[in-house]
Amino acid sequence: MGHYTPDLSxxxxxxxxxxxxxxxxxxxxxxIFHATWVYVGHGSEVPNPGxxxxxxxxxxxxIMSRDMAGKIHVFANRCTHRxxxxxxxxxxxxxxxxxxYHAWTYRLDGSLEAVGLPRGYNDxxxxxxxxxxxVAPRVGSYRGFVFASLNADVHDFDTHIGPAKKYIDYYxxxxxxxxxxxxxxxxxxHRYRGNWKAQLEGxxxxxxxxxxxxxxxxxxxxxxxxxxxxQNLPMKxxxxxxxxxxxxxxxLTDEQVHERWPAEFVELLISAHGRERAMDAxxxxxxxxxxxxxxxxxxxxxxxxxxAADRTEVRQYHTSMVGAPAAINQRRVREHEFxxxxxxxxxxxxxxxxxxxxxxxxxxxxxxxLFNRGLKSEETTPGGLRFGHHTQETQQRAPYYEYRxxxxxKAPVPSRIRLxxxx
Ligand code: FES
Ligand SMILES: [Fe+2]
Numbered sequence: 527m528g529h530y531t532p533d534l535s536x537x538x539x540x541x542x543x544x545x546x547x548x549x550x551x552x553x554x555x556x557x558i559f560h561a562t563w564v565y566v567g568h569g570s571e572v573p574n575p576g577x578x579x580x581x582x583x584x585x586x587x588x589i590m591s592r593d594m595a596g597k598i599h600v601f602a603n604r605c606t607h608r609x610x611x612x613x614x615x616x617x618x619x620x621x622x623x624x625x626x627y628h629a630w631t632y633r634l635d636g637s638l639e640a641v642g643l644p645r646g647y648n649d650x651x652x653x654x655x656x657x658x659x660x661v662a663p664r665v666g667s668y669r670g671f672v673f674a675s676l677n678a679d680v681h682d683f684d685t686h687i688g689p690a691k692k693y694i695d696y697y698x699x700x701x702x703x704x705x706x707x708x709x710x711x712x713x714x715x716h717r718y719r720g721n722w723k724a725q726l727e728g729x730x731x732x733x734x735x736x737x738x739x740x741x742x743x744x745x746x747x748x749x750x751x752x753x754x755x756x757q758n759l760p761m762k763x764x765x766x767x768x769x770x771x772x773x774x775x776x777x778l779t780d781e782q783v784h785e786r787w788p789a790e791f792v793e794l795l796i797s798a799h800g801r802e803r804a805m806d807a808x809x810x811x812x813x814x815x816x817x818x819x820x821x822x823x824x825x826x827x828x829x830x831x832x833x834a835a836d837r838t839e840v841r842q843y844h845t846s847m848v849g850a851p852a853a854i855n856q857r858r859v860r861e862h863e864f865x866x867x868x869x870x871x872x873x874x875x876x877x878x879x880x881x882x883x884x885x886x887x888x889x890x891x892x893x894x895x896l897f898n899r900g901l902k903s904e905e906t907t908p909g910g911l912r913f914g915h916h917t918q919e920t921q922q923r924a925p926y927y928e929y930r931x932x933x934x935x936k937a938p939v940p941s942r943i944r945l946x947x948x949x
Contacts, residue, residue: 528543528547528549528550529549529550529553530544530550530553530554530933530934532930532934534550535926535929535930535933537897537898537901537923537926537927538896538897538898538901538923539894539895539896539897539898540894540895540897540926541893541894541895542887542889542890542893542894542895543893544721544723544895545720545721545723545724545835545836545883545884545887545895546721546835546836546884546887546888547835548834548835550835551832551834551835553933554832554933555584555585555832557932557933557935558584558818558929558932558933559583559584559585559586559818559819559832560583560584560586560676560677561675561676561677561680561932562675562677562680562686562768562817562818562928562932563664563666563673563674563675563680563683563686563687564583564584564673564674564675564818564819565671565672565673565816565819565820565829566579566581566583566588566590566600566672566673566674567579567581567590567672567708568670568671568672568706568707568708568709568827568843569598569667569670569672570670570705570706570707570708570709570710571590571617571708571709571710572590572591572592572598573592574592574619575592575593575594575595575596575634576591576592576594576619576620576621576634577591577592577617577618577619578590578591578592578613578617578618578619578620578623578634579591579616579617580603580613580615580616580617581829582831583662583674583676584832585832585833586602586604586676587602587603587604587611588600588601588602588603588662588674589601589602589603589612589613589623589636589659590672590674591620591634591635591636592634593633593634593635594634597635598665598667598672599634599635599636599661599665600661600662600665600672600674601636601658601659601660601661601662602659602660602661602662603659604659604660605625605627605630605659606630606638606657606658606659606660607625607627607628607630607641607657608627608628610625610626610627612624612625612630612632612659620634621634622634622639623659628641628642628643629641629642629643630642630657632658632659635658636658636659636660636661637654637655637658637659638654638657638658638659662674662675662676663675663676663677663678664677664678664680664683666683666684666686666687668683668687668691668694669694669695669698669704670698670705670706670708671694671820671827673686673687681768686768687816688767689764689766689767689770689909689911690766690770690772690814690816693772693810693812693814693822694814694822695803695807696806696807696810696812697807697822699795699799699803699804699806699807700795700807700808700847700850701847701848701849701850702794702795702798702799702847702848702849702850703798703848703849704798704799705848705849706845706846706847706848707845707846707848708827708843708845709827709843709844709845710846711844711845711846711855711859712843712844712859713841713842713843713844714826714841714842714844714866714867714868715839715840715841715842716839716840716868716877717833717837717838717839717840718837718838718840718877718880718881718884719836719837719880719881719884720836720837720838720880720881720883720884721832721835721836721838721884721887722818722819722830722831722832722838723925723929724838724880724883724884725815725821725828725830725838725840726769726771726815726817726818726830726922726925727922727925728876728879728880729813729815729821729823729828730763730771730772730773730813730814730815730821730921730922731773731921731922732761732763732773732775732915732916732917732918732921733899733917733918733919734879735756735757735917736756736757736917738875738876738879739871739872739875741871742864742865742870742871742872742875743756745864745871746864746865749786749861750776750778750786750811751782751785752776752778752782753776756776757917759776759916761773761774761775761776761777761915761916762774762913762914762915762916763913763914763915763916763918763920763921764907764911764912764913764920764921764924765911765912765913765920765921765923765924765927766814766911766924767911767928768817768928769815769817769818769924769925769926769927769928769929770814770815770816770817770924770925771814771815771817771920771921771922771924771925772812772813772814772815772921773812773813773814773916773921774810774811774812774916775811775812775813775824775916776811777809777810777811778808778809778811779809780805783805783808783809786808787808787854788851788853788854790851791850791851791854792804792808794850794851795807795808798849811824815921815925817925817928818830818925819831819832823866824861824862825844825845825858825859825861825862825866826842826843826844826845826862826866827842827843827845828840828841828842828843829841829843836884838880842866844858844859844862845858846858897919897922897923897926898919899918899919900914900915900918900919900920901919901923903918904918904920912924
């Protein structure tokens with residue numbers, strides 16, 4: 527076991543210890559997951575006052591709740607008395623959270639409301655105002671996607687999400703109301719033997735598609751004929767900064783939009799958003815990773831939960847377009863299942879590959895993981911974003927610029943997690 531050192535990660539390669547060393551994993555939890563913005567959930571999962579969702583920031587269990595005024599709070603799912611989690615369920619509705627051990631009860635904003643057998647405390651032994659559930663000091667959201675940070679000094683959320691907004695807009699504008707639901711039409715969870723960072727690389731992987739998903743591509747070409755040319759399409763992949771990356775899967779012409787989507791749906795979107803915005807949403811298909819734990823793919827939001835250096839949980843939350851015809855949403859379910867489902871033509875191949883990657887990482891004789899494809903031809907947009915062809919590796923290099931910045935302590939990193947008591 528070692529520690530992270532700058533010679534372990536360069537733009538063109540990572541050392542295998544980044545994928546297998548438990549000490550480096552612990553360092554990543556503190557310097558990345560406890561230091562930057564982390565996705566916790568979507569507003570549609572907690573639509574009403576009293577609704578909550580439990581999640582994780584790194585390995586810290588958290589609750590995202592909506593209070594009676596409609597405001598979303600994020601706090602640690604950890605009783606301030608002696609540490610039990612106060613909420614065991616993933617999703618639900620509550621008036622308050624009561625710890626099962628000694629009945630300390632917390633309001634929807636995390637503040638402490640009552641304790642069991644209060645007369646056993648003498649004057650001065652119980653400070654209600656300082657014993658609320660520890661609150662994440664920063665919460666930000668964009669189009670319903672809620673992010674929180676355990677670091678009060680983290681950079682501003684708007685800057686963090688900035689270049690990704692355009693793509694999140696394309697995604698949500700496929701809904702005539704601009705609203706989507708996340709996970710209400712199904713969640714698929716799986717674990718694999720492999721490192722969490724394989725998801726940052728694999729969720730935007732254009733190089734493998736032609737080989738690893740050849741059968742799926744042949745079938746998908748029936749509903750998107752240009753997929754037959756996947757490896758030759760003039761599509762790009764971008765480094766969006768702060769570790770975020772995006773791969774364009776395909777972009778449709780107006781004519782292809784009409785082949786892909788029923789005319790009534792196209793017209794519905796145009797009347798809702800105007801032609802330009804509607805056509806943008808219909809044209810662009812992409813996968814985007816929001817560092818360090820979330821990705822949006824064509825039909826689902828993917829949440830990456832690191833469990834150990836060689837163990838990761840992935841949750842795929844299927845998305846639905848609020849106000850779209852039932853047949854459109856139904857089709858999105860079927861297409862999702864076709865590729866990503868447990869018996870799908872794509873996802874299981876990826877899982878098998880992640881397993882093989884981790885097995886291969888044990889080969890100490892060849893310790894480097896390469897990302898140099900297209901490095902020499904990489905270009906930069908006028909706005910300063912790196913980009914290359916979607917079958918090159920700009921998007922795999924992207925997370926590691928931010929990874930190195932955080933791991934090398936070039937960003938405000940709290941020496942301990944700073945959580946404020948709700949009260
Ligand atoms: S541990 Fe929660 S009330 Fe005692
Ligand atoms: Fe894949």
